[in-house]
Amino acid sequence: MSDATIEAESAEAHDHPSDLDYVKVFVALLVLTGIEVATFFIDLPTPMLIGSLAILMSVKIYLIAAWFMHLRIDNRLFSRLFITGISFAVVVYLIMLSTFLLWDQFDF
Amino acid sequence: MADTATIEAPPAKAGHHQPGATGMSNQKLAMWVFLASECLLFGGLISTYLLYRDTSLDGPTAGEIFDIPFTSVSSFVLLMSSLTMVLALSSITRGDHPRARLWLLTTALLGAIFIGGQVYEFTTFYREGLGYTTSPFSSAFFTLTGFHGVHVSVGIVMLMSLYISSVRGKLRTENAETVEIVGLYWHFVDLVWVLIFTIIYLTARGI
Structure with missing residues (x-):
């Protein structure tokens, strides 16, 4: 096995999230969902509502893909x-x- | 001519399938290609919904019929199932099979609760006058959310297959990547729900 492969694998092992990391990501997703739902009930102008929902949705998608689907380390x-x-x-x-x-x- | 060492595939790591010529697991690569193609399927269904959401005819509109607190709870259930799925993978990677089985079963149960919620929602909508053929809006809505529900159901079947394999002792630590691949599918279904919840439900206020 080459040095580069060993280095890459040890970096992957080092970066692999712990169970606590997953729980933190889940809490972040819950908070973002809570903000999304709150945004729905606040009387915001439509462009501001759509803009804020789009940002929150994008962050949630990033968190799921990067952490739960491991794209961050894969x-x-x-x-x-x-x-x-x-x-x-x-x-x-x-x-x-x-x-x-x-x-x-x-x-x- | 290329050196023989560069042609040989690298050895498989513990818990991973045998890598192909690309140096990575073919099964995992296939799942990612499948998920990339699924983006087009759901993209088409979401776009169709956006085109027809203002065409309620004489039936109830999205703004009148959607129950946001109820759907928020469904979203919570599906997000929670993503956490339990990733904990199942973490457990099997460590060789903790009893805990992996528990998390797999919990994930399937949460998926079943989500589906139960969807059946309840569809039934309520039907009783309130929104059938599949009531309007272009209702057809687009039921097709999109129905397709998502079918994906969740397929995921539950895969999770239960993994659970049964584990109970029979056929799901060992070396097969952790099988759990990871099912997990990729499950998280993708969750990711699609994030899109549906925001684009379909939360922007329905003004309709």
């Missing part, structure tokens, strides 16, 4: 695969949604 190829899937879905469906929204604007 092979970078898995992260790239997943990000490619998400990016592809976002781009394809944004184009689709804009097409539907713009459809009525033009007289084809």
